[in-house]
Amino acid sequence: MSVISVQEKKPLIKFDMHKCAFCKLCELSCSKYHCNNYSDALARITVIRKGYTMFRYFICTRCDKLFCITACPKNALSYRGGNIVVDEKLCDSCGKCVKACPFHGIRLHPVTKFPLICDLCDGDPSCVKACPKGALSLVWLTETRK
Amino acid sequence: MIMMKYGGYKGKILKINLTTGAISTLAFGDEFARKYLGGNGFAARYLIDMVDPSIDAYDPSNVVAMMTGPFQGLDIPTAGKYYMATKSPLTNGYFDSVSGGYIGGQIKFAGYDGLLFAGKAEKPVYIFVDDSNVEIRPAEKIWGRLTGETQEMIKEEVGDPNLCVSAIGPAGENRVKYGCVITEYRAAGRGGVGAVMGSKNLKAVAVRGSGTNQPFDMKKYEEWLAWYKVEVKKVVALTTGMPTYGTTGLVASVNNQFGGMGTRNHQGEYFEGWETLSHETLKKKYWVQDTACPACPIACSKVFTVREGKWKGATSEGPEYETLYSFGSMCGISDAGAVIKCDNLCDELGMDTISYGVTISFIMECYTKGFLTKEQCDGVDFSFGNDDALMDYAEKTAKRIGLGNLIAEGSRLAARKVGHDSERFSIQVKGLELPGHSARALRGMALGYSTATRGGSHHDARPTGEYAGVSDRKAIEGKAPWVIGTQQMTCIGDSLVQCHFLERLLGFTLTPKYADMINPVTGFGYSFEELRDVAERILDLERVFNILAGHRRKDDNLPRRFLEEPIPEGVSKGMHTDEPTLNKMLDEFYPLKGWDKVTGIPTREKLVRVGLEDVAEKLKGL
Numbered sequence: 001m002s003v004i005s006v007q008e009k010k011p012l013i014k015f016d017m018h019k020c021a022f023c024k025l026c027e028l029s030c031s032k033y034h035c036n037n038y039s040d041a042l043a044r045i046t047v048i049r050k051g052y053t054m055f056r057y058f059i060c061t062r063c064d065k066l067f068c069i070t071a072c073p074k075n076a077l078s079y080r081g082g083n084i085v086v087d088e089k090l091c092d093s094c095g096k097c098v099k100a101c102p103f104h105g106i107r108l109h110p111v112t113k114f115p116l117i118c119d120l121c122d123g124d125p126s127c128v129k130a131c132p133k134g135a136l137s138l139v140w141l142t143e144t145r146k
Numbered sequence: 147m148i149m150m151k152y153g154g155y156k157g158k159i160l161k162i163n164l165t166t167g168a169i170s171t172l173a174f175g176d177e178f179a180r181k182y183l184g185g186n187g188f189a190a191r192y193l194i195d196m197v198d199p200s201i202d203a204y205d206p207s208n209v210v211a212m213m214t215g216p217f218q219g220l221d222i223p224t225a226g227k228y229y230m231a232t233k234s235p236l237t238n239g240y241f242d243s244v245s246g247g248y249i250g251g252q253i254k255f256a257g258y259d260g261l262l263f264a265g266k267a268e269k270p271v272y273i274f275v276d277d278s279n280v281e282i283r284p285a286e287k288i289w290g291r292l293t294g295e296t297q298e299m300i301k302e303e304v305g306d307p308n309l310c311v312s313a314i315g316p317a318g319e320n321r322v323k324y325g326c327v328i329t330e331y332r333a334a335g336r337g338g339v340g341a342v343m344g345s346k347n348l349k350a351v352a353v354r355g356s357g358t359n360q361p362f363d364m365k366k367y368e369e370w371l372a373w374y375k376v377e378v379k380k381v382v383a384l385t386t387g388m389p390t391y392g393t394t395g396l397v398a399s400v401n402n403q404f405g406g407m408g409t410r411n412h413q414g415e416y417f418e419g420w421e422t423l424s425h426e427t428l429k430k431k432y433w434v435q436d437t438a439c440p441a442c443p444i445a446c447s448k449v450f451t452v453r454e455g456k457w458k459g460a461t462s463e464g465p466e467y468e469t470l471y472s473f474g475s476m477c478g479i480s481d482a483g484a485v486i487k488c489d490n491l492c493d494e495l496g497m498d499t500i501s502y503g504v505t506i507s508f509i510m511e512c513y514t515k516g517f518l519t520k521e522q523c524d525g526v527d528f529s530f531g532n533d534d535a536l537m538d539y540a541e542k543t544a545k546r547i548g549l550g551n552l553i554a555e556g557s558r559l560a561a562r563k564v565g566h567d568s569e570r571f572s573i574q575v576k577g578l579e580l581p582g583h584s585a586r587a588l589r590g591m592a593l594g595y596s597t598a599t600r601g602g603s604h605h606d607a608r609p610t611g612e613y614a615g616v617s618d619r620k621a622i623e624g625k626a627p628w629v630i631g632t633q634q635m636t637c638i639g640d641s642l643v644q645c646h647f648l649e650r651l652l653g654f655t656l657t658p659k660y661a662d663m664i665n666p667v668t669g670f671g672y673s674f675e676e677l678r679d680v681a682e683r684i685l686d687l688e689r690v691f692n693i694l695a696g697h698r699r700k701d702d703n704l705p706r707r708f709l710e711e712p713i714p715e716g717v718s719k720g721m722h723t724d725e726p727t728l729n730k731m732l733d734e735f736y737p738l739k740g741w742d743k744v745t746g747i748p749t750r751e752k753l754v755r756v757g758l759e760d761v762a763e764k765l766k767g768l
Contacts, residue, residue, distance in 0.1 A: 021445040023438035024248065028221040031358070038220050039255055039358035048308045049330065052449045052461055053435045110356035130221075132443035133436065 009140040011082050011120055013045070013128065015057040019135035022049045026057075029130035033121050041110045044118040045127050057136075060084055060105035060118040068117075071100030077115075084117045091115065151176045153362025154216025154667045155184075159192070160258045160280065162273060164346050165206060165265030169280050172262075180670055181757065183680050184215030186242055186640035188260055189231035190687040193240065194761065196264065199694035203235035203338070204321060204345040206266035212253070212312070212351060213260035215643040216668050219251035219359035220367075223374065224645040226251065226440030228312070228329070229260075234337040236323045236501070236556050237576040237601050239692040241337035244605070244640055246439030246447070247329030249310040255355025263348055272300060272313075272350040277357070285349040290316060292494040293328040300352050313350035314340040315496025317544035321345055322554040324501035324579075325544075328493060331463035332439065332447070335498040337578060337600060362669030370666050374651075381650045384444055388647065389436065391425035392446040393467040396582070398424045400467075401475070404613070405716030406587030408580070409475045410530050411507040412573050412707055415584055416716035419480025423470045428482055437463060444647060450486045456533075457483035462490035465499070468604075471582030472503025477510060478530030488536055495544040501556055502543065504579035506536055508557040508572050509549070517566040524548040570706040576601025576697070583609035585704055585723065586713050588619045592723035593629045593731045596702045599688040608632040608646060611654030622727060626734040631655025634681035638664075641684060656681060682739075683756040686748050689741070690761050693768065699746035702732060 027043035035042045045059040060083075068084060069077045076090035077097060093113035098106045106115050118125075120138070128136045150157045157179075159172040174188075182191050189211040196209050210232045217225035228250030234241030253261065256277050263273075267282070270289040274281045283303075288296050296313040310329065318325030318340030325340035326333045334340075343349075361367035378384050387395055401407040401420040409417040421427065428450060438445035452460045465473070465485050473485045492499045512518040513528035520527070526535050526549070542550030552560050557579055561572035573580045578601035585592040594607020607629045612619040617628045634656040639646050642664065652659040658674040665671055672680075692701075704723065712722040723731075736743045740752025745768075753762040 018435065021436045021438040021447075023226070023442050023445060024440050025221055025443065028219075028441055032221065035358070036364065037358040037360040039356070040251070041255065041356035042358065046308065050307065052331070052463060132438075133445065 016135045017055045019133045020055040025130045026127035029126040033126040058104040067100040068097035071096045083119045152668045161262040163265045164267040183641040185213045185229035185643040187684040203233045210263040214250045219254040221441045229643045230334045230339045232342045236338045240688045243334040245334035246332040248440045252310045252353040254359045255357045267347040275353040311352045317497040318344035323556045324498035361667040366666035388446045392448045394425040396467040405718035406584030411511040415713045417475035422480045423474045452483040457487040460487035465489040469499040472500045476507040484533035491540040501579040505557045578602040587718040588612045637681045
């Protein structure tokens with residue numbers, strides 16, 4: 001399903017903590033899809049573990065408040081087709097979007113320093129496909145934004 | 147920056163001298179990578195060059211290696227691991243221990259293929275590697291802490307909840323001979339690597355990297371992954387058994403199908419209380435969640451919680467089969483809750499569960515036989531089945547209090563101190579306590595344990611092929627080549643730093659399928675013969691290390707109980723490998739390996755054939 005065709009709905013990658021086994025294949029598949037090599041520092045999704053069964057994931061939730069866009073002093077970020085899009089010509093890698101995101105959904109590329117934000121891999125997220133436990137799923141929520 | 151011709155390597159090893167604080171990088175070239183492959187091979191080569199094998203394991207000149215292979219950081223199944231090696235205080239020989247943990251990938255991402263720790267810090271320290279920025283940080287505040295706390299405190303100090311930390315617990319600090327290294331909840335458990343870290347005042351290692359790892363040929367690599375995804379579906383153990391039950395399924399099958407589950411210090415091999423330790427009970431009553439090593443779709447690790455009974459409230463990742471054997475049947479304890487509780491204690495204290503459990507069961511037999519009086523046991527009742535004693539002495543052993551000081555020495559040294567010819571029933575080979583794969587019910591393991599570099603380890607020779615019926619478990623003929631094949635397979639697995647669960651798919655012994663997996667990642671273009679030579683080269687390096695440490699053919703032995711007493715009951719009743727049979731198998735084994743039949747020393751011709759002329763020089767005059 002293309003992202004553009006369902007603009008009136010908001011995509012979200014949902015996470016089931018009880019199914020997650022903390023294998024981090026989601027992170028590796030993300031880096032593989034976008035950068036054609038393997039690194040968790042290049043992943044747009046992060047899973048962390050605290051204690052035996054406390055798993056948390058961090059990814060762009062396409063939140064209604066769009067904290068990152070508001071925080072960007074260069075207007076390099078915009079919300080288009082259900083994704084936060086980075087204009088690399090405008091971005092000066094100040095990292096304010098990273099700090100502004102309460103969901104820890106953004107990190108800077110370790111080399112180019114541009115923000116890395118989930119783009120749903122053209123509507124077919126590689127992390128969802130890679131998860132061996134079915135802990136990740138793509139759902140569509142009703143868009144409340146005007 | 148070093149450019150490697152081959153994929154999967156960074157070409158750099160980080161060396162940290164804890165005495166002087168000197169931090170240096172050792173570069174290696176393409177030839178070295180091709181010759182030694184990674185993990186096990188790298189560590190064996192560095193250790194034999196850097197360490198005098200005859201020293202005491204706690205001597206500051208001993209070196210601890212923390213290595214990766216070409217696969218770490220990739221999404222290849224079962225390779226989310228790291229590899230530790232040192233001279234062991236328990237076996238006095240070369241020892242390696244592999245554990246799951248994201249730190250292996252992080253070492254790669256930080257730009258290294260491994261870390262080497264030499265010398266001894268004056269005060270407790272931990273190491274923080276952040277890409278090329280390496281720091282030796284003070285650890286006085288965290289010294290004495292449990293492994294879980296230690297990891298949390300370091301994460302907090304660095305300010306990164308996602309940081310990978312490998313830490314030792316109080317057991318390692320107090321040089322318990324089987325102190326281990328814990329990452330998250332998984333252990334590089336055996337042989338006292340943690341104790342050697344403790345002797346260096348090295349509390350923990352934290353690594354974070356922002357780099358990448360890439361296979362040599364991405365297209366062929368993806369083709370291999372696609373092949374794997376199709377083929378793995380045909381292996382029930384990897385698609386249903388392991389993901390659902392982990393290794394706990396072995397309790398029922400080993401106990402009932404093979405009659406080879408060591409019970410009450412191997413006085414028997416059938417445990418009547420197996421049902422409450424079985425995979426079905428664990429899944430139904432205790433299971434909470436599956437967890438996996440990084441990048442592993444199998445997720446064999448299980449989190450268990452005790453919801454009722456004496457040990458209510460205990461939670462642990464594990465126990466796996468070996469712990470159910472060592473704390474369960476070996477100590478005569480049928481309450482899985484007690485096993486879960488003690489598994490958690492040992493993880494937190496940083497202690498190997500197999501060695502601890504088997505040593506306790508040895509103490510229990512001594513107590514039952516009257517070789518240890520109640521006063522000598524601090525007034526504690528060490529009868530089989532007493533889970534309170536097992537629980538109490540976890541901490542006392544880690545801190546070497548009272549009888550714990552004796553238990554901390556492992557069953558071989560404990561037997562020598564107890565006397566009464568109790569070494570006859572100390573269940574160890576080369577000082578390493580045996581895991582739950584019977585050397586009496588499986589002929590391959592009899593030869594496997596006795597000839598293994600590490601001694602009583604089920605990751606040198608493997609029992610799985612005999613369980614699967616590929617090799618007849620009762621046969622004597624043909625066992626030597628079978629065992630050599632499984633040892634080559636595990637050696638390559640340890641060099642790739644990959645777990646051996648893929649053996650059901652790729653082969654119980656070394657097969658060309660292993661070369662097919664390695665070649666897309668590294669680009670070596672290994673033939674099967676070349677890969678086999680790599681395995682032989684690494685195994686011979688380990689053997690030479692042990693020979694220089696004083697091991698000979700006489701050390702390739704089995705616990706005397708196994709040589710003298712047949713299994714008294716169950717499916718395998720009457721089975722055992724007596725001394726003449728063992729000698730017969732050894733006589734077949736040594737010439738096939740190219741080792742001297744009388745002494746067990748690798749011959750010069752063999753060492754030259756696998757390209758170890760320089761190492762052959764070290765053996766001159768022996």
